[in-house]
Amino acid sequence: MKKLILSDRVKMKRTPLKWVVLLIPMVVLAYEIVNFSYRSAYIKQQMNVFHADTMWSYLIWDNSFLLGLGVPLGITLAASIIANVEHQANSWKQTLSMPISRIQVYVSKFIWLFGSSIISALIFAISMVAIGKILNFESDIPWRDVWGDSLSVYLTAIPFMSVQLWISMLIKNQAFSITIGSVSTMMGLFMAMNQTTRWLPWAFPVQASTIMLGESGLTNNLELSAFLVLSFMQGFVILLAGAIHFAKKDVQ
Template sequence: MIGKLLRADFLKIKRKGLWFLSFLGPFGVIALQMVNYGVRKDYLLNQSDDDWGYFLEYVHSFTPLALVLGIAILTSFMASIENETNAWKQLISLPVSKMSVYLSKFMVLGSLLFVSSLLLGVFSLGYGILLNLGDQIPYLELLKYSFYPYLAALPILALQLWIASVSQNQGIPITTGVLGVIFAYSAFILPDWMIWKWPSLMNEWDEPLINVMLGIGVGTLLYIVGMLDFTRRDVK
């Protein structure tokens, strides 16, 4: 059942610009580094012996922001497809369970963000090579910087999807989305328990893997709570 719903959901996002946004996010993050390194490449290369590591640190300084902003935009686009003409009622009166409808939406968003993260990795690698940062390409670090923030941001995705799919007024998920971006921007002053801090991979133990584990754990939890609430509610 979920396969059918996924195919239908991927058809519905056609011409909505969601794929383009998934490309634009990582491209924007790298474009900022293009400006950064374009203007002061020699200075930056002098700052550290580990040019790749230093470059990836810079890339990562914008990743959480782009990710949280992307999640807010993608979820509200996704919900708007069904909200626009109240197509929820048509969708739910098909022979499908509400749980699988919700799961399908989550998986589509998850895949879009996965593609973004993958593109981020590819773009980082590409621009890094172009900058001639050295032959010792740190593939493992590259993967970590691309996918750790994604996994650590899963709770934000689950929360935004929950809010967007149960709100009659789409102003609410947009507000929480904007707040999330502000939180993500000020990650270094946030306490460790705030989910908006997690994509920055910062914590007091200086161990990014903790954020990833928390992200997957709390993300699953928030997903289940959101799904149950969605199933419980009457469709307007």
């Protein structure tokens, strides 16, 4: 398995995957720097309206919408790139002729997708700290919320990763998987607004911030642990189903 992952590493060097990993953190970083620099008076007013204790709390909450949309889109592109390495080179038969199981091949691709997402989350956490330093936030850095907020949105997107990888691996035309991912991302936003559909996996990322807007203002997201547990469970089931399907399907 280790050799397979290292083999995929060589293939990924020739792809734009590293730029996708950087894309979401850099876009959010640029937006927040502009937002806090040029709308500081409005932000202070909003902080009073939402009863935000610190600038950090408001920043973390403000990121939630952008991440809820951006992370699934980034995962969609990453899954497409990882699968398209084999599709574009027409190398599935060669890859699957090796003395390894198809499930191992599939899991290796998922490890790359999950690993690239975690790297993106770490970059985003560092970017959050950089924003606070650049904008001279007065309060201490809430490390638990910063790291938690950065990782949780990606961890709650595990079912989404599993679905997108499944589609990308089985269908050669990546325009299809990218369209499905984009539509699913937008659907997740609307699902999160309904008390029933908000518990479906597509709605998890947009609700995964450590800070949420409650009736009395910004507060800790007490439902985050439930979203994480459901994400791990659903993600594992979908990943297993996708791997088994891939193992049985004729791949051109």
